[in-house]
Amino acid sequence: MSSRSRGPALFWRVAIGNAAVLAAACVITALIFAPATDDVAVRELAIFAGGLVVMLAFNLLLLRRALGPLRELTAFARRIDPLEPGRRLQVAGGDSEATELADAFNEMLDRLEAERRESVARALAAQEGERLRVAQELHDGVGQSLTGVVLQLGRVARDVDDTARPAVVEAQETARESLEEVRRIARRLRPEALDDLGLASALLVLGERVAEHSELSVDVQVQPGLAFNPDEELVLYRVAQEALTNVARHSGARHAEVKLHLQGGRPLLEVGDDGSGLPPNAHDGSGIRGMRERAVLVGGALKLSASPLGGARITLELPEP
Template identity: 50%
Template sequence: MSLFWRIFGLNAVVFGAATALLLWAPITVSVPVVLTEAVVLVGGLVIMLVANAALLRIGLAPLDRLTQRMTTVDLLRPGQRLPVDGHGGVAELLRTFNEMLDRLEAERATSSARALSAQEAERRRIAQELHDEVGQSMTAVLLELKRAADRAPEALRTDLQHAQETTRESLDEVRRIARRLRPGVLDDLGLVSALTALTTDYGTHTGLSVYRRFDPDLPPLEPAAELVLYRVAQESLTNAARHADARRIDLTLRHTAAAVVLDVTDDGSGMGRASEGAGIRGMRERALLIDADLDIGPGPAGGARVRLTVPLPRDAA
């Protein structure tokens, strides 16, 4: 039944019932109308309006659910569908809305995969150039400064040694940025070694106390899954260091029979009512690429907690 005939039928039921009452009820209307008759007529009108409103609310309830879902739907949280019952115009509208969400989520996943792949390729290129070009140039400058300091008179030697130390610190910073852009240890030594280096680096440069725990005998994962786990851990540490005013961060990597779970908790101020920024939405996009579940909320002892659950391949599970 279309929406038009649904509303028409509901009103017809109400008006038909009111007409039947007027025909068979022992009620007459005098001229002029007396008070009791006016009360009966007004009461009947009120009952008719209330019944009509109740029936319309029942008939249009699916549209209310559709409106609420349209205002809250988020493509980074897939699976938000409306139940479709019966046939007719309203059911077809709900079915079309669900199919539209299917297409949008598929297109979003495809475009996100292309964008993140291009982003990783660009990060790899920039990291390689920093390491090969900038790093080698600064290494050459460092060697020249050392030779100049060895041959310089005592009055200039201190200044040259200071410039040498500054150049060495800048070279270390360039190498650290290159490692963050593209962690070579992830490709060479695996996820556990990469996370160990990451937490050590953050603890050294931010002053935070970073505690880590890895389950032994972690099952093998696809390279894409390892990269997502690394990037989510990296973004979680960055958020805790920059925005949460945390002093301690706990990073745990464990596995169950069907998944590998990454937990990052801190003792900072938490998220509160702050909206999700680009960093968190980027984590959600990465989680969708490997069908992982990302949960961000308050930690068990305050602060924030980021939990990424990566399902294992069927053969590994």
């Protein structure tokens, strides 16, 4: 987006104004106090002109130093991304007004990021609560009903004659497939393995299920001994889940890798594939934005890059434990 047209920068407006005032003062002084001899007036004008140049140079130096931080602040404000927190403005200058302005701006960013984390946490907590409720209703309500239908059809298949039995058995298989689909949706909404077995096992189960329901082979590698709090575990799992879903649906890949390990003391989740790579509008997709918002919740950073496998790679870096 192009910025609207503006006049000269504040630096040049102040500098030109000061130069005009100084020049006018020098010329008026030379003309008023000049003696009758023309040579003396010329000499004094030369002295005033030299002084004017020195004063302007000194003025420009002071203005550039005083107003430089404003340009830095403007450029920094334009680069800020709410989904990439932690960046702060650093201005040299001791106890100057520019330093105070930078400190005030950084404090404002601290407050905004804290409020955003809280709002994202509330939204995601509500989302996970709704996921859990729907998963329980599917399991306990629809799932139990379908289980009853499968059992009833089994009893009917034993009592009917041979001509009707194939149709009843087919209906029973359809009900059983629907039951498995309901259970799969419920597991996707709220992963039981994450609650019961921990993150490492949940990622392994996730890779197996994605491979089972697609033509994708998934290799999951989790470094032993890693420990996370419940929020971090849920974020890591959801990011891996969304990333693998995108790979299976859109990339045309045949193989994907999920790696969770330490790098430089920071936990790193990497999901790469050998597919078609990143589309031009990858950063604007709702799936990527959702993953970035989850990363903000735990103070992490999400990055998209090319994968060594030849396709795309999504990297989630968490703060040091």
